[in-house]
Amino acid sequence: MALIEAQGLRVEFPLYHLAARSLKKRLLARAAVRVRTDEANRVVVSALRDLNFRIESGERVALIGRNGAGKTTLLRSLAGIYEPVGGRLRIEGAIGSMIDPAAGMDQDSTGRENVRLRALYRNLSPADQAKLEEEVSEFAGLGEFMDVPIKGYSAGMAIRLAFALATAMQPQILLMDEWFMAGDAAFIGKAEARLAQLVSGADILVIATHDMNIVRRWCTRAIRLDAGRIVADGPPDQVVAEMMAEPS
Numbered sequence: 361m362a363l364i365e366a367q368g369l370r371v372e373f374p375l376y377h378l379a380a381r382s383l384k385k386r387l388l389a390r391a392a393v394r395v396r397t398d399e400a401n402r403v404v405v406s407a408l409r410d411l412n413f414r415i416e417s418g419e420r421v422a423l424i425g426r427n428g429a430g431k432t433t434l435l436r437s438l439a440g441i442y443e444p445v446g447g448r449l450r451i452e453g454a455i456g457s458m459i460d461p462a463a464g465m466d467q468d469s470t471g472r473e474n475v476r477l478r479a480l481y482r483n484l485s486p487a488d489q490a491k492l493e494e495e496v497s498e499f500a501g502l503g504e505f506m507d508v509p510i511k512g513y514s515a516g517m518a519i520r521l522a523f524a525l526a527t528a529m530q531p532q533i534l535l536m537d538e539w540f541m542a543g544d545a546a547f548i549g550k551a552e553a554r555l556a557q558l559v560s561g562a563d564i565l566v567i568a569t570h571d572m573n574i575v576r577r578w579c580t581r582a583i584r585l586d587a588g589r590i591v592a593d594g595p596p597d598q599v600v601a602e603m604m605a606e607p608s
């Protein structure tokens with residue numbers, strides 16, 4: 361059984377380059393809601409503000425909302441990439457994350473070496489390591505590029521490798537940013553089939569997306585963020601319809 365529970369979750373980013381006083385003042389005056397000065401007199405952006413939610417096994421949740429609403433920040437916080445500045449986050453279950461293809465990859469190592477590093481990190485037996493290597497190479501379809509340092513990969517090749525690696529081991533909680541579905545048509549077809557299988561096996565899926573077809577097709581619940589707050593949480597059809605009805 362997997363579980364994600366947030367209570368009063370807050371994430372902020374300091375804006376270090378805003379030291380100049382007048383600029384700071386102007387910005388604070390214009391964006392009083394999300395930009396504030398903290399106790400240490402630093403200007404910070406409130407990316408997530410007092411989020412409360414509970415996601416249980418069997419749920420497939422879409423995070424929706426306009427640019428800058430906080431979707432990616434929330435995904436990254438769930439993945440443990442960002443440390444909340446306030447509140448509590450409880451996560452039970454092994455996480456597989458497809459947020460940033462470069463995350464957890466060593467740019468100077470080859471694709472194959474990166475797969476081996478991941479296997480070592482996960483403490484896999486030599487047999488499982490060999491199986492993982494074979495599976496990832498086959499799915500990514502990179503051919504001889506598996507033996508080229510990944511800093512020489514195109515964006516699409518990096519996505520292929522990261523996708524193959526993240527989906528090779530069945531996670532209980534799958535975190536995903538929609539642009540992982542980018543790529544050429546052949547890969548998207550393959551990726552969708554793989555994801556469908558994974559989603560049915562994962563206990564929880566959380567996907568950040570602007571694509572309402574993905575929300576309706578894949579998800580059982582939609583959480584809509586606006587300026588770092590949750591403004592709607594419920595069945596996808598209802599939350600999407602409400603959002604569409606609002607003037608943009």
Ligand SMILES: Nc1ncnc2c1ncn2[C@@H]1O[C@H](COP(=O)(O)OP(=O)(O)OP(=O)(O)O)[C@@H](O)[C@H]1O
Nearest residue numbers: 373405406407425426427428429430431432433434
């Ligand atoms: N590393 C960072 N440093 C400073 N501010 C950040 C950082 N990451 C995000 N932010 C700010 O946090 C807020 C939320 O951004 P986030 O990327 O989570 O939004 P989003 O909903 O994923 O947007 P989009 O749909 O454009 O991808 C924005 O105001 C953004 O400027």
